[in-house]
Amino acid sequence: MTDPAHDLNVTKLSKSFATAGGTLEILREVELSLKSGDAAAITGPSGSGKSTLLYIIGLLDVPTSGDVTLDGERPHQLSAAQQARYRSRNIGFIFQDHHLLPQCTVLENVLLPTLALAQTNREAEVRAVELLRRVGLSERLHHRPAQLSGGERQRVAVCRALINQPALLLADEPTGNLDRQTAETVGTLLLEIAKEQQAILICVTHSQELAARFPRRLELLDGRLVES
């Protein structure tokens, strides 16, 4: 299950938005380096740019200047179609809201990202079943999201993000909608499975409890990332 070593480098990454009131500088020459098995939590005040940074790293937004490299590649330079494929292959995303498709079963939801890569169904399905077993949902493979609790849905979202064994696992407030106990379970699974798969995990959160469990803790302050 172990992939080759990965490394992520964010270099002089800046982002600003032009607004009626002038230019909003959100990120100012952010620097970040992480490698396989690293797990970093990013905290910071509301509006400090945490999600913006995560979205740029995840190719869901573009920087104003600066660069992101993953394993020496510069994915922001790819065409939109190439980026879509690159994202499916290399990046897993977990959002605060699970974003599962209501009409699909648990197993089908987990398998969705594999469709883009035209993998053999059988291999992907074996991996999906194993991941769902790992998060304690073996009995729920053929249930639909509406039949699950919030924590169970988020565990499915964790499996979906990991199904293609991404180099990079990005989580935006993954436990924000969960009660304390459930949040702890989901946080544990996220940290454990990311480590097992030797992914690079970056998690944006307001929860100091969750952040404290990460080996590396960073804070976004005045547009810059600082160790906290």
Ligand SMILES: Nc1ncnc2c1ncn2[C@@H]1O[C@H](COP(=O)(O)OP(=O)(O)OP(=O)(O)O)[C@@H](O)[C@H]1O
């Ligand atoms: N398209 C946009 N145009 C203008 N301003 C934007 C745009 N997108 C984001 N912003 C602003 O950038 C800032 C950073 O937003 P972002 O969502 O990254 O912050 P955050 O730290 O994740 O906040 P929160 O913790 O509240 O989720 C905010 O002030 C937001 O209003």
